[in-house]
Amino acid sequence: MPPRGHCSHDVYSHSFAVMLVSRSLFFLVFSQKWMKERFLSFLILLVFVSSSAAFFYSARMRRARPFERIIFVTIDTLRRDHLGFYGWPRDTAPFLASLARSGVVFDNAYSAISHTAPSHATIFTSLYPFEHGVLRNHDRLNRKHLTLQAVLQRTGLETVALPAVNFLEGKVGFDQLPTETDHSEAAELSRRYWFRTAEDQVSRAIHWLENGRTQDEFFLWLHFYDPHQWKKIGRLPERYVEQMRDSGNPEQIRAHALRHGSVAEDHFGGAAEFTSVLDNYDARIRYVDDQLRRFYDAVQRMGLGKDTLWVFTSDHGEGLGDHRYEGHGEFLYEEQLQIPLLFHSDRWRGQAVRLHDLIRTVDLLPTLSELAGFDTSLLPSFLRGVSFSQLVIQDEASPEDLPRYSLSQRRPKDDARLRRSWEEGPIYGIQTVDAKLIDHAHAADERYDLRADPGETENLIEAPGPEEEALRSELNSILDGLRDRTSQEEGKAGEALTSDQLEELRSLGYL
Numbered sequence: 001m002p003p004r005g006h007c008s009h010d011v012y013s014h015s016f017a018v019m020l021v022s023r024s025l026f027f028l029v030f031s032q033k034w035m036k037e038r039f040l041s042f043l044i045l046l047v048f049v050s051s052s053a054a055f056f057y058s059a060r061m062r063r064a065r066p067f068e069r070i071i072f073v074t075i076d077t078l079r080r081d082h083l084g085f086y087g088w089p090r091d092t093a094p095f096l097a098s099l100a101r102s103g104v105v106f107d108n109a110y111s112a113i114s115h116t117a118p119s120h121a122t123i124f125t126s127l128y129p130f131e132h133g134v135l136r137n138h139d140r141l142n143r144k145h146l147t148l149q150a151v152l153q154r155t156g157l158e159t160v161a162l163p164a165v166n167f168l169e170g171k172v173g174f175d176q177l178p179t180e181t182d183h184s185e186a187a188e189l190s191r192r193y194w195f196r197t198a199e200d201q202v203s204r205a206i207h208w209l210e211n212g213r214t215q216d217e218f219f220l221w222l223h224f225y226d227p228h229q230w231k232k233i234g235r236l237p238e239r240y241v242e243q244m245r246d247s248g249n250p251e252q253i254r255a256h257a258l259r260h261g262s263v264a265e266d267h268f269g270g271a272a273e274f275t276s277v278l279d280n281y282d283a284r285i286r287y288v289d290d291q292l293r294r295f296y297d298a299v300q301r302m303g304l305g306k307d308t309l310w311v312f313t314s315d316h317g318e319g320l321g322d323h324r325y326e327g328h329g330e331f332l333y334e335e336q337l338q339i340p341l342l343f344h345s346d347r348w349r350g351q352a353v354r355l356h357d358l359i360r361t362v363d364l365l366p367t368l369s370e371l372a373g374f375d376t377s378l379l380p381s382f383l384r385g386v387s388f389s390q391l392v393i394q395d396e397a398s399p400e401d402l403p404r405y406s407l408s409q410r411r412p413k414d415d416a417r418l419r420r421s422w423e424e425g426p427i428y429g430i431q432t433v434d435a436k437l438i439d440h441a442h443a444a445d446e447r448y449d450l451r452a453d454p455g456e457t458e459n460l461i462e463a464p465g466p467e468e469e470a471l472r473s474e475l476n477s478i479l480d481g482l483r484d485r486t487s488q489e490e491g492k493a494g495e496a497l498t499s500d501q502l503e504e505l506r507s508l509g510y511l
């Protein structure tokens, strides 16, 4: 089990009291002549020891944080259900599975949008996409928004961003890019393509750890893009696809993929075609997993493994023919919104912790801030997320205000304007782990019982119940005051902060 948290403030009070008492005793004794000689040596020793203790403990207080380093990994387009520790019947990620065996695994983590830049901006601002305004790749976040990077820098952590694609560089709220000094052939090749492979990304990260960082306490965001490219043959060692072809029982894998009524096999035109899609996608996950193992080993070799928190997640999932759709962004079904979420620390020993609480990407900013030692009461009130750090460190006290609902929205039309079937108007989803309501601007709404129908095959909107009322009321309360759907879809709502938000940021010292 992961260890329970500790309170550094008690340590500080204790050391301060020891120092005061010892110094008072010193002056009292020196006022009595007869005691002076006899106790001189003893008192010098006492003062030395107590002052040293006070210094040592107060230094600890200043540095005290649950973890000295956080390595935050986003694996783009990684469906939760294609990892073995989430039930996939093929060994796509043996390294991550080995970390999960003594880590904390969240079974119900959800993205707010299945589109890369908007989802990362939500992770780094704790705001929904229609609020932060990054609704498309290449959109740039308004500089006034409070970001995870700004919060972490207040804790004294050095921060660095290593995105694998250029449209995440300096645009989504985490922009402390390393100075590129790696001129190896692999790095040069990587710059010529529009994304960096996992191998290049890990080499960059190792290079930064060895040559770029200035201290041992840091937050590193490392992004991998490879699973996003499952339709493209290039840039992946061919042996990975062969390895997946030879791995596991194809019948069992197909049956598992289709178990909730998916029409993916019909969509791709047969069993052989569908199997090939699964092999291609899984091969890229396995490739990233091998590179993560290489990076983890390098961190251990550098002596940085201890007191490091590892966090692995994704920005969104992927449609692999489910609901007759390949890709992400257009729909709000589970295969696109469910994301893996795994925390690991070398300090933790023993059995895995599995948690079923509803966790959202908006919750990551407060949670990671708290795990970096930040007092979350200093976060502005308009952030959407809540910290679930107590679940991660398995503290005695459970968080009081864990979310009950997760909100999602579709990306705007422009990226896919050539897709003729693209439905007009914004689409929002609101859900618990058991039920989901999808609100369409110009088409019939959808409602699903996720417990009975996890594949979302039967729309229950014609059979309204109290559950639907609760979902709709929560959706309306989140969108309250922002009912201008056009401005939401164009990201206008998030382009400028309100005067109240700016005032709050100013009063907390962020501006």
Ligand SMILES: [Zn+2]
Residues within 6 Å of the ligand: 076, 077, 115, 116, 117, 228, 315, 316
């Ligand atoms: Zn993405």
